[in-house]
Amino acid sequence: MEEKKVFTSEIKNLVDKWKDKEGNLIMILHEIQNHHGYVPRELALELSSMLEVPLARIYEVITFYNFFKLSPPGKHRISVCMGTACYLKGAPEIIKEIKNILHVEEGRTTQDGNFHLDVVRCLGCCGLAPVVMIDGKVYGKVKKQEIMDIISTYVKEEE
Amino acid sequence: MAKAIKAKINGILLRVPEGTTILDAAKQVQIKIPTLCKHPDLVASASCGICIVKVKGSNKMLRACCTPLEEGMEIITHDPEIVEIRRTVIELILSNHPNDCLKCGRNNACELQKLTADFGIKTESFPQTLRDLPIDTSTKAVDLDPKKCILCGRCVHVCQDIQDVWALSFLERGMHTRISPAGDIQLADSPCVKCGQCSAHCPTGAFVEQDHTARAWQVLQDPEKYCVVQIAPAVRASIGEAFGYTGKNFTRKLYALLRRLGFQAVFDTNFAADVTIMEEASEFEERLLKGTKPLPLITTCCPSWVDFMEKFHTDMIDHFSSCKSPHEILGVLSKTYYAQKNKIDPAKIVMVSIMPCTSKKYEVSRSDEMFASGFQDIDIVLCTRELARMIKQAGIDFESLPDEESDSILGEYSGAGVIFGATGGVMEAALRTAHYFITGKDLKKVDLESVRGLKGVKETEVDVGGKKVRVAVAHGLANVEYVLNKVRRAKKEGKEAPYHFIEVMACPGGCIGGGGQPYMVTDELRAKRAQALYEDDAAKEIRFSHQNPYIKRLYDEFLEKPLSEKSHKLLHTTYKARPTYRK
Known part of the structure; x- marks a missing residue:
């Protein structure tokens, strides 16, 4: 209930701010996405x-644009590049390995939320292919055998 | 008048009003361009690409459904290349459509299947990529199998634009686009009002009525049960379409048919429509003369409208007639009045109803009041399409059946009872009797032409003993807003209500255009179905509900008088606000 009240005032402020402007729905959704990292259903209903x-x-709008998410993001965001260079240099193997270690599908979050x-498509550093990016940190020329070690450092951080 | 334009289709010169689509213009030169996503009720969404044609002097192919013919255009509607492209379009659609035809609810009535046959497609030209999406049976009225959806958008248009319900939308995009209520919830948790217009408009088996024919066969073979049946007004005007007749009234053959299917008593919902009129006209009289409750009075025969109001227009609850629908009234009377008169244990009675409607499947357990007899008043609801299948399963030569009569004491109806099936019919029937209740005299002119027809909102005035009674009739739920907002505005400004009486039917055309009726309905067909009902009315000796001798007898022997305590207990219901989203 407490949480609902917070939502209501948050949404009300956003609606007041954007009410009379064209394209307000998408702008409000942007603000919600930026603030929460996703668009909670309760907020969408209020809106x-x-x-x-x-x-x-x-x-329709939320699911049309990749930018909007419907579930809370994981704590650490792993982006694996599947641009042409990374693809040729073995990105598919890297993705497979990450999926195996974390038991997670593409576009999904692990059960523990971590x-x-x-x-993603090109991360802009093809010279380092294959590239993995975690929370903005770039790992270049990644080998399949290194994945476990890289992920472990983030797991340790959680412990 | 729109400007006329001249153009050529397949070398034949023709003139059409400006704005005519190539699809419609081509009919003038005996060409029916194949279509799939286009439905005559709806604005072209141009999503499938079957209807492509060539225009001379351009390399681009045009979609005939959404392109207006222009001055001087030279159109070619078919050549080997066009046919080949159309075939490819179908093959691509088939590449993500399951090959379930033999076990599909639309087998033999599917527009995609028909096109596949017309184009002689016998092999899979593209590897199949099917989506793993679950079937939704939650409404108990209409089932959604999103795997079978071809993304034509008809259901979305109907649900959003014609019905203003917004239960359905396309989610995601590109390859991943799918039909769903907002956010992967079940239809029953969405604003869905079960009108079934999605199923009536879907070209494939993505939306199909929940089939209850097996349940009906099962009770019919149970010697412990006493199976009775009722047919709704609109069914008699549309069942013939399953056998090639349009606009023909099959009332008496239906009575014969239902007896041969094994029902022990065949009743007519029209009788209960007469009861509804007695109750509703009395309610109207009370509100108008005594001001017991606010005006306008709003009709409640349509369960989708009731559901819609309970979700979206709860400020109108006080205006709602508390009277149940004829369907439910016949159910409760069969298990009370009829059972007592004929000394039948109501526990053994199974009431099956034949309805033009998918929402009636929902209505039977809508609230506790639908169990007023002490049992569920209606046990099984079959829509017109299901009955057509049962006739074929039984192998009954429907057209050749003799004419028979319905069974007393819940069968005889007045002309007012039968027009319930068309938009404006309830209003017309109610005004005929309300006039008598209020003035003590019958209307001189029985026909109220001004509430008939397919106009979305019909507003008129009727003279009742010197008082001008203002009425509105709306059908297709998107038309309701206009009428209700007028009422709201007057309330807010402290003015007199703009209407005394409002009739609403959820489906375009009323029940004759119901979600459970035969497929491919157009306004032309709706008008024909309605005409069949009005002809039945005109041919009746008794055209006022209050003059129906069996109605008089029902009140004398059982209910005492309209709005009596017993009437209230058995024939009336209550309404409450329901959340639009339950999740």
Whole structure:
């Protein structure tokens, strides 16, 4: 209940700010996404009644754009590059290894909420292919055997 | 008048009003361009690409469904290349559509299947990539199998634009696009009102009514059960379509048919429509003369409308007639009045109803009041499409059946009872009797033409003993907003209500256009179905509910008078706010 009240005032501020502007739905969703890292369903429902936009329309927008997420992000975001260079240099093997170690699918978060796995297009450092990025830190020329060690450092951090 | 334009289709010169699509214009030169996503009820979404045609002087192919013919255009609607492209489009759709035809609810009635047959596709040209999406049976009325969806968008248009319900939308995009209520919840937890217009408009088996024919066969073979049946007004005007007839009234053959299927008593929902009128007209009289509750009075025969109101317009609850739908009234009377008169144990009675409607499947357990007889008043609901299948399963030569009569004491109906099936019908029937209740005299002109027809909102005035009674009739739920907002505005400004009486039916055309009716309905067909009901009314000797001798008898012997304590207990219900989203 407490949480709901917080949501209501948060949404109200956003709606007041954007109400009369064109394209307000997407701008409000941006703010929610940036603040929470995803768009919680309770917020989407609140937004729906305040903007008088059907929830179905809000979900059409959320699910259309990759930027918006519907579930909380993992604590650490792992992005594996599948651009052409990384692909040729063995990215598919790297992804497979990460999936095996963390038991997670692409675009999903591990059950403990610690890691989120994304497959992305070029990260802009093809010379280092294959590239893995964790929380903004770039690991270049990654070998399959090194994955366990890299992930372990983040696991240790959690412990 | 729109400007006329001249153009050529397949070398034949023609003139059409400006704005006519190539698809419609081509009909003038005897060409029916194949279509899949286009439905006559809906604005073209141009999503499938089957209807492509060539235009001379351009390399680009055009979609006939959404492109207006232009002055001087030379269109080619078919050549080997066009046919080949259309075939490829179908093959691509088939590459992510399961090959379940033999076990699909739309087998033999599927528009994709028909096109596949028309184009003689016999092999899989592209490897299949099927999506693993679960079937949703949660509404108990309409089942959704998103794997079978071809993303034509008809259901989305109907649900969002025609019905204003917004239970359905496309989620995600590209390869991953799928049909779903917002956020992977079940339909029953969404705003869905079970109107079934999605199933009536879906070209494939993605939306199909939940089939209860097996349940019906099972009770019919149980010697311990006493199976009775009722048919709704709209069914008699549409069942013929399963056998090639349009706009023909099959009331008496339906009575014969249902007896041969094994029902021990065949009743008519029209009788209960007459009861509804007695109750609702009395309610109206009370509100108008005594001001017991606020005006306008709003009709409640349609369970999708009731569900819609309970989710979206709860400020109108006080305006709702408390009277149940004819469907439910017949159910409760069969297990009380009829059972007592005929000394039948109501526990053994199984009431099956034949309805044009998927929402009636939901209505039977909507609230505790639907168990007023002490049992569930209606046991099984079959929609028109299901009955058509049962006729074929039984092998009954429907067209050749003799005419028979319904069974007393819940079968005889007045002309007012049968027009319930068309938009405006309830209003017309109610006003006929309300006029009598209020003035003591019958209307001189029985037909109220001004509430008939397919216009989305019909507003008119009727003279009732010198008082102008203002009424509104809306059908297709998107049309309700206009009417209700007028009421709200007047309330807010402290003015007199703009109407005294409002009728709402969820489906376009009313029940004759119901979600459980035969497929491919157009306004032309809706008008024909309605006409069949109005002809039945006109041919009736008794055209007022209050003059139906069996109605008089029902009140004399059982209910005492309209709005009596017993009537309230058995024939009336209550409403409450329900969340639009339960998750």
